[in-house]
Amino acid sequence: MSAIRYRYLILHLAVLAGVLLIAGLSQSWGLSLGAYLVVLTIWHSRHLLTLHKWLEDTRSEPPAAWGLTREGGLWRGIFEQLFRQQKRNQKLQDKLRRVLNEYRNATESFPEPVVTLDEENNIVWMNAAACHNLGLRKLDDSGQPLGNILRRPDFVEWLEQGGVRPMDMESPRDDNIKLNVRLFTLSDRRKLLLFRDVTELRNVEAVRRDFVANVSHELRTPLTVLIGYLESLADDDDPQLRVITDRMHEQTRSMRNLIDDLIEISRLQSQTAEGRVSEVNIKAMLAQLREQTDSLNDKQHKISFSCEDSINLKGVENDLESAFSNLITNAIRYTPKGGFIQVSWSRCEDGAVFSVSDNGIGIPHEDIPRLTERFYRVAKDRARASGGSGLGLSIVKHVLNAHDAHLEIISELGSGSEFRCIFPEHRLVTATSADSSQRRSA
Ligand code: ADP
DSSP states (O other): OOHHHHHHHHHHHHHHHHHHHHHHHHTOHHHHHHHHHHHHHHHHHHHHHHHHHHHTTTTSOOOOOOOSSTTOHHHHHHHHHHHHHHHHHHHHHHHHHHHHHHHHHHHHTOSSOEEEEOTTSBEEEEOHHHHHHHOOOHHHHTTSBHHHHSOOHHHHHHHHTTOOSOEEEEOSSOTTOEEEEEEEEOSSSOEEEEEEEOHHHHHHHHHHHHHHHHHHHHHHHHHHHHHHHHHHHTTOSOHHHHHHHHHHHHHHHHHHHHHHHHHHHHHHHHSOSTTTOEEEOHHHHHHHHHHHHHHHHTTSSEEEEEEOTTEEEEEOHHHHHHHHHHHHHHHHHTSOTTOEEEEEEEEETTEEEEEEEEOSSOOOGGGGGGTTSTTOOSSHHHHHHHTOOSOHHHHHHHHHHHTTOEEEEEEETTTEEEEEEEEEGGGEEEOOTTTOOSOEEO
């Protein structure tokens, strides 16, 4: 117990004892105790009223208290404790205000637009660049839903879906300016939107993409002519010439695969998904892939297809077909003759999975995390022998990213591999009864 409280207790017990003594001596119990209670009530009420008045402005010095001791008793202790606490809170508030102001000043002078939103995407705050580059008005637009002001349908949809991945949009001020938007969750009730001018970056990317696409297209035609001549020479009876033409044929085939993959990558990068997204009938796509696979494989492997045909996908059909076909081609490439390959489309815990598994040569563990890098090949020799370009899996990754999906690779060197493309629930569509029949295996 603190000294003040201890003193208060002792004093009051002493006063009470005094009152009881007087009451006993004078034999007027009621009067003595009544007088004691009245004095006690007046004493406490007076201090309560003083406290109430002082609480209106606790910055002023604490009020005087009356007690039986020189220090002012219990009430003096209460006032001073409150005053000290108040001072501490004030200091903390001043510090917080200073930090907040520094943060605001820094964000205010940030050259790129910054907007904070509440949980319903209403504008809470914006910096000067947001006013200048996005056309927002500090006074009029604060508290308004941002989607009502930046009325770009793709932006509004992105915002409503929680802005999971950064997106590019045209500036509302000038269509020639490309902005990249990222959304950060600050707390349950606050989100931060950062806009970045990426016009120059996107222009440079477009020039690079066009250059690669043009060169690839230009190389493709003479290469096709060359392959044609080499094929006609392949029937020659001269064994020495046969060795040379076979070697040349292998190299030109690798070059054509590389060029085809480069053209495919630049196609994927230059086209946006806008307007191309539809409900993709996976059952029909697998049937088509099966036909292509049969002609490519020429009965060298045992390939089975299984499809849960009650689920379709919301996506870009050509791009998905390109990714799936890449995985099947790889399984054929990296599985020795007579091996088994299984292609399937089925439900899984997170949504649905397109899986290609084989019992081929497998992949060393240390290479698995790097497989989707451009031009990454496990062992250059085995890739060259198979005619691979090292771009196939980066095409797959690009397509999956654009469909909010991800790739899982499970592989054991010498035993086989499984490539799993996992699509989230929001990308799935229940197939209409006309499309669906029972699960089918082949
Ligand atoms: P590539 O065109 O060389 O096949 P990819 O990007 O498609 O390039 O694949 C990268 C590497 O991953 C390949 O070099 C190959 O070694 C390995 N790989 C891909 N699929 C398989 C598979 N099914 N089995 C074993 N290795 C594979």
